[in-house]
Amino acid sequence: MILADASISVGTGWAIVIALGVLWVGLGLLWGRKAKDAEGFMLAGRKVGLSLGSATAMATWVTSNTTMLAPLFALTLGVWGLLAYSTASFGLLLFALFAPRIRRLLPEGVTAGDFFRLRYGRGGWILFLLVTMLYSLSWLVSMAIAGGDILEALAGIPYRQGMTLILVVCVLYTLFGGLYAVIGTDFVQSIIILVGIVFVGALTVNQLDFPVAYEHLRTFQPSLLDIALPAALLAVFNNLLFGFGEVFHNNVWWSRAFAMRKEVAPRAFALSGLLWFPIPIAAGFIALAAGPLGINVPDANQTGPVVAASVMENAGFGAAAGILILVVLFCSMASSIDSLLAATSDLLIRDVNEGLLQRRVDERGFRKLAAIVILSVGLLTWLLALPHWPIIQALFLSGPLVASLIWPVIAGLFWQRANVALVRTGIVAGSVLGIVAYYMIGWFTAALVGAGVSMLFTLASRWIRPMPFRDTLSH
């Protein structure tokens, strides 16, 4: 599908994407020079400050899902849908409370895997690796697919070419610069994303007659204003818990907690949560305005770009509409793909290669191995994105899996003892029953069931034959 109103020529599309690609790769090379050793490459020397720290956390959390799914949530679930999506920021706000404890427990920690190995032994660690690899890969592939779709819709670039281009750019600058490059580019990308969304939001507000819009929604789409819309109410809890599960377990956030200066991490995560909160509301609000502004949305998955393009066209921006949307969406995807590439590669090097396979790597061999792993993850993502299958379903299905890790993370960080076998059983039971709920009741209950079941097992583990946790990690 090509968005006629916003479409730009194929040549312009290629020029924009290549220009952005050269910019990110150039910055990656420049900032990557700071990475002198493995710790510099993986954790940016553990010296990231407040502004870069909060910007990278915020930008990583603004994905193509935020800019594409938040409008879809608003279009289908109304006002509650907007709030449901924005509750994902609570994960970042609460992670701010985890950060001091993470640094206290693992002063030399590198990945989230270190924590699971310390607290839940080899079995819990392998369970974590299975869940996080499935989740991270589906997130990565879903964004590569979204990137290809967007380049095709906005610029007419064939899906395979567009998807390949966005992946190549992100792989290259992650490869050259590691976390230094990821965090630096995230900072620039977060500013572009914020400016773009605020700009389109302001144009929408300017064009909307609020009493007329309210009357239109009340007449034609009354459920969007219904405060008791069942799926929307459940989506609030489900999204909240899905977001908790995503942030609490994933190495993207743990690596940032290890990379930021100790005293900065809590404030940076809290600030990023506050900065992120209004973004889905602004993106979703644009979708709520579609009906009242007389904008037809031919494909629900393209709600955001369609409405943004129409609003900018109405304001007289012409072809600039397509360019701005392309730049903002490209930044939102790149800021997440690079972080995931880096964090997933760190897990493969540290947890799989050094941990499971017991292969030690010296400083000289590290960069070579890091390059091979980043290229391999990029290649695997490309291969999985090539058939253009509905990977977003796999991402949603991973909701109960990641939600089942919420309570094990809480217990491992804050409790002194637990029955580890019971906690591990809870992760498996929560994942299985959450997937059953996904199919039997609906997607909007899966993470809730997963988190609830795992919570019961973890709480029971505190009283049924608990054992003190180990406090140090043996390598």
Place this chain on the structure above:
Amino acid sequence: MISWSGDGNEIVLEQSAEITFASPVVRYEGTDRSSAIGGLPEGTHYFRIRSAEGGEWSDPLAIEVVFLERTRLALLLAMGGIVVAMTIGAIVIGFFQTRDRDRDRKGDP
């Protein structure tokens, strides 16, 4: 999402709560070939299209919107409220307890 085939000419899409289309409303007028429609209340909704220049209406398309059963909804909402409240509570309590504990034994990891 409702989609239809056509030759690129302008069409009119109408919606009504009755199959007779006694009091229809126009949902879309233009050359697109589909429309994502959300926010409909519970019940059956009917849609039909025809060329904007006039002519015969298509056969009506019936779409039934069914919400989750109320008792099940109440149970799931209660579960959601409890799980979320306990999760946030456990984090906040855990944070303050470990902060005090860690402060008391500084230097001991």
